[in-house]
Amino acid sequence: MSHAFHQSYPAQHPERAAAAPVQQSPLATPTQPPSIPLVPSPTPTQAAPPTQLTPTQSAANLDNYVFGEPQVVLTHTAAIGIVGWLPGDKELLLTLRQPGTTTENIETFNVITGERHVYGNRHGIDVPPIWLEAVGRVAFTTLAGQEIDLWISGHGDALAHEPTLRNVNWAITGLQDRVILLDRDERRLVLTNETGQSVQTVPVDLYALGFDPDNSLSHFRMASHPSRQMVALYDSTHFVIVNQETGKLLQIDLGRTASEDLGYGPRWAYHARWSPDGRRLALLTTVGEPIVSSTELTVVNTESGISSQIPLGTRYVYDIAWAPTGHHLVALGQASMVEGRTLVGLYLVDVLTGETRRMLPNEHVELEASAQAVRWSVGGQALALLCPHRLQEEPPRGESRLCLLKVDD
Numbered sequence: 001m002s003h004a005f006h007q008s009y010p011a012q013h014p015e016r017a018a019a020a021p022v023q024q025s026p027l028a029t030p031t032q033p034p035s036i037p038l039v040p041s042p043t044p045t046q047a048a049p050p051t052q053l054t055p056t057q058s059a060a061n062l063d064n065y066v067f068g069e070p071q072v073v074l075t076h077t078a079a080i081g082i083v084g085w086l087p088g089d090k091e092l093l094l095t096l097r098q099p100g101t102t103t104e105n106i107e108t109f110n111v112i113t114g115e116r117h118v119y120g121n122r123h124g125i126d127v128p129p130i131w132l133e134a135v136g137r138v139a140f141t142t143l144a145g146q147e148i149d150l151w152i153s154g155h156g157d158a159l160a161h162e163p164t165l166r167n168v169n170w171a172i173t174g175l176q177d178r179v180i181l182l183d184r185d186e187r188r189l190v191l192t193n194e195t196g197q198s199v200q201t202v203p204v205d206l207y208a209l210g211f212d213p214d215n216s217l218s219h220f221r222m223a224s225h226p227s228r229q230m231v232a233l234y235d236s237t238h239f240v241i242v243n244q245e246t247g248k249l250l251q252i253d254l255g256r257t258a259s260e261d262l263g264y265g266p267r268w269a270y271h272a273r274w275s276p277d278g279r280r281l282a283l284l285t286t287v288g289e290p291i292v293s294s295t296e297l298t299v300v301n302t303e304s305g306i307s308s309q310i311p312l313g314t315r316y317v318y319d320i321a322w323a324p325t326g327h328h329l330v331a332l333g334q335a336s337m338v339e340g341r342t343l344v345g346l347y348l349v350d351v352l353t354g355e356t357r358r359m360l361p362n363e364h365v366e367l368e369a370s371a372q373a374v375r376w377s378v379g380g381q382a383l384a385l386l387c388p389h390r391l392q393e394e395p396p397r398g399e400s401r402l403c404l405l406k407v408d409d
Helices: none
Strands: 071-078 078-086 091-097 103-110 116-123 131-133 137-143 147-153 173-175 178-183 190-191 198-201 221-224 229-234 239-241 249-251 256-259 263-273 282-287 296-301 307-309 319-324 330-337 341-350 358-359 374-376 382-386 389-392 398-406
Touching: 071 091, 078 374, 078 382, 078 398, 103 382, 131 173, 131 178, 131 341, 131 374, 147 178, 178 198, 221 263, 229 263, 263 296, 263 319, 282 319, 319 374, 330 374
Parallel strands: 116 137
Antiparallel strands: 071 398, 078 091, 091 103, 103 116, 131 137, 137 147, 173 178, 178 190, 190 198, 221 229, 229 239, 239 249, 256 263, 263 282, 282 296, 296 307, 319 330, 330 341, 341 358, 374 382, 382 398, 389 398
């Protein structure tokens, strides 16, 4: 079975608001920035070619983990997206779709008290919002007519009438209390503060490196590590890590896939997550053009640039979340298909050894096949994950549910 590409920038499918746990594409990417390089880039370092990890015989580290039963803490009649845990592990940043629309609220949710605070709402864009911890605000993009606006809002600003910046690119990422975005006028990557003022230029020339961020079909994206000044820039043909202070670049070769099951061609990343210590990046990768026939888990060592594939025994991987250790993570993948319906499995992974373990094997635990469906708490004691409930088969109708799962290690 092939997966249609999930056109999440901007979203064009109101029907996704239905909460029924139907199979979704794991992909979530396009983006479009302008050209004209203003800042010359240093000559990039070429990383070593990719490898494939061979699992070791020992799984002692994975055996130490005990996952509890999922407990429902929030229900919603349309799609929920888990952006991430806030410091302190009491609150989650969520997106909650309004039924039958492409509009969603951006909220914090206290998993202990149930208290919710709205930070804004957006239309037609699925790029994850960014929590700016230093200023306690949320940055996000939203479709405004034929343009895209940037909003940086705090609790109580949800009814503000003016965006922070107009006519921006939807590919944004955060760095401490700054937002990294593409300046459409200057056509360069800049860091802006909470008022939208440019305070620094990212010393990299996207266009000289071969990126085409103006083209939405190139699927350009960015992912930053919050404390190491490192930003990953990637699209359907390139993957580069840049130090935003020094401009030092590391080009990553993600290699090729050559498999009857997974496809043939150069591998490219559509989703990247930094490990807490910044030493690794976990990627969701694929080959070819949408419609895609498979997705893989790829791990990059950010110091050497070496990338490795970790087989989960699944055709599709949907989401990934790092443990605080920096060498364990969980992944959601397609465990099986039953009567045309995807059953999603939760897999625990040791990225040092390549060892994997299926967790929550009970078939009655339904998990979500989406790219914002699982997050590991900062302290490591809990997983937040989506566990939708199917109310009826025909026509498909369900209830989105947010669950917490206790983790002992």
